[in-house]
Amino acid sequence: MKIKFIIFIFSITLVSSGLSSQERKKDTIDDQVVNVVRPYQPTISDAFKIKDTPKLSDSNTVKKKDVKYNIFSIPVVSTFTPAKGKAANVDKAKPVKLYDNYASLGVGTYTTVLGEVYLNHELNSSENVGGYFSHHSSQGGIENLLLDDDFAKTSINAHYSQKLRDFSWKIDGGFDVQSYNWYGLPQNYFGATEANSIDPGHSFSGFNIGGKLNFEDAIINNGSIRFRRFTDNQDSGENRFIAKTSFDVPIQDEQISTEFYIDYIGGSFDKTYTTDDELRYGNTTFGLSPSYQIKEDDLTVDLGVSLVYLNDNEFDDNKFFIYPNIEASYRLVDEILISYGGIKGGLNQNSYYDFANENPFVSPTLLVTPTDQRYNAYIGLKGKLSNNVSYNIKGNYFAEENKALFKSNDALTFATRDNQYGNSFRVVYDDVTTFSVAGELNIDVNRNFTLGIKGEYFNYSLDNQEEAWNLPDITGSIFMDVQISEKWYAGASAFYVGERKDQLLLVGTLIFPDPTPITLDSYFDANAHLGYKINDQLSVFAKVNNIANQDYQRYLNFPVQGIQALAGATYQFDF
Known part of the structure; x- marks a missing residue:
């Protein structure tokens, strides 16, 4: 059917071509009548199948030859018998056993005793109880002293x-x-006679109790x-007493992160330094710090402000402070180079507890008042030099009143x-502005080696005091x-x-003091430790402090112990 249709179309094409090739005798088109009897509708019966198999008529065709393969083999006598295939085993690392508790004890020179015990027990899948005990003491023995220099520190804490x-909570307390x-004792002013009448011993004690709450999706x-x-x-x-909370305030489609706190302090000293009058202090501060975070590609900005209200309970004086609370960071090159900066401020609450822990040789005759940090402006760069090396460079400018x-x-x-x-x-106290430049480099090659280096330079400017007393110009650590x-x-x-x-001034009824600043020498203190793990639970260690055996003074007329050696053991366990 299909071939008949093709022949018909081909014939019509030839006729049309012949008619168009004849020379026209007239410019007009004659009227013609075309009668279409019935369009062609092919049927299946019109098709036919070619039943003949095509044959190749090329006389030059070469007949394919048969190829036979032979192997020339010689029998060889052998006793080798191949072993059966066996899947290789992969050595698995033994899982590290982690213990929830440990106890450590060490003894050393200057009759030093160092002990620690940490306990943590899981009552069930949702409850934990634990505690911590630490003790560090020494009988002293610093050379060329006229007074005793022994010390002891002991603390006990427990938590549940x-x-x-929807939430978790924790309560803890300690003593x-x-x-x-x-x-x-300044030995250029006093000698053995005065030292025999002095009892330099003093002690601190205290307890604390508190708790925390964390909420989910609230x-x-x-x-x-x-x-x-x-x-x-x-x-x-x-x-x-300190109470803090943080919460989110929804405004339209945005969240304002907010922190609120109450900080109360009150205390007294039995006497001033030169009189028998009682010295009292106390105040209450209320702080509110809302902030809003903006994220645009590689830029992150936190815009906030801190509002602080101070009520001086002793002098019946009230003050209101407003501080900036702005931070920003920008990824210049992914994790390699990140720039950051900000300006912050706040009212820092000073306390006898903080002073005594920083300098245990303070007298119980202190004036305690808050420090107004008007602002702390900083700018820096941080990032990674490689996968194992990270860095941080930072510049700071502080402005503080009553530092x-x-x-x-x-x-x-x-x-x-x-x-x-x-x-x-x-x-x-004095109004102090501080400029500092700090740098930090951390190298973490693998789990077996880590190295950190830090350094910072300080420059101080004061309004009333002659010097920034006991503040260093340079600090560094490794x-x-x-x-x-x-x-x-x-x-x-x-x-x-x-x-x-x-x-240091010598003051007497007939002595007029002539104040002269004293420069305390810089010092370098190197320490090292070595340990050996006997088994998964027991290990021994040795420590050496002040390896260079320097008799430097941390504070004026307060030299430290020379080279110190200590050895001990640590035991890990579970209940």
């Missing part, structure tokens, strides 16, 4: 936590006891409270107390940890502190 479906000596994110009682053996006492500075107390020729011989410290083998591990650290300034 529970995790529920601390510390004892020290005001052993920094407007309130978390909350915490803490109460601390701190006292000494000189009839001084301080109470502090606390430690300064040596005047030595009194008419001293009636054990801390009036120039062997204790007071706190003075830390290193090495896993030598599966059993052996080691580490080292070193600290550098630049020069500091202090001042």
